[in-house]
Amino acid sequence: MAESSTSYIRLVQHLIEACLCFNLSKEKCIEALDKHANIMPVITSTVWKELEKENKEFFHAYNKAQEDKILEMETLQKIQKKLSEASISDSK
Incomplete structure (x- = not known):
């Protein structure tokens, strides 16, 4: 289960990085991943916050x-x- 969670988080991170390449704001990224990838906004927001801490x-x-x-x-x-x-x- 932990491996599955890790790969899911990596997927979300990869999608956030794609959003960054398109200069999307955090809000627009959350909206886009919710609409197009069915990723819950709380997940995207949490991963985004962790990326902010690391970078x-x-x-x-x-x-x-x-x-x-x-x-x-x-x-x-x-x-x-x-x-x-x-x-x-x-x-x-």
Whole structure:
């Protein structure tokens, strides 16, 4: 049974690593593995947390990049909104 559990955890780890290659956030990874691999979110979350403990520097940089990506998207949305509002006021 322990060998089976170990291989299952390795599978989840491998799938998480694939999610990381696609720059998925922890939440999106949990969602994807639940939907496409039928892996319970609590399992993915637990394995992710263990990977974070073992690879602190990597995950610090990864999480920072994720935050930067979110801020960049929010900034772009604000700019697009301003441009759209300017375009509407110019056409009046």
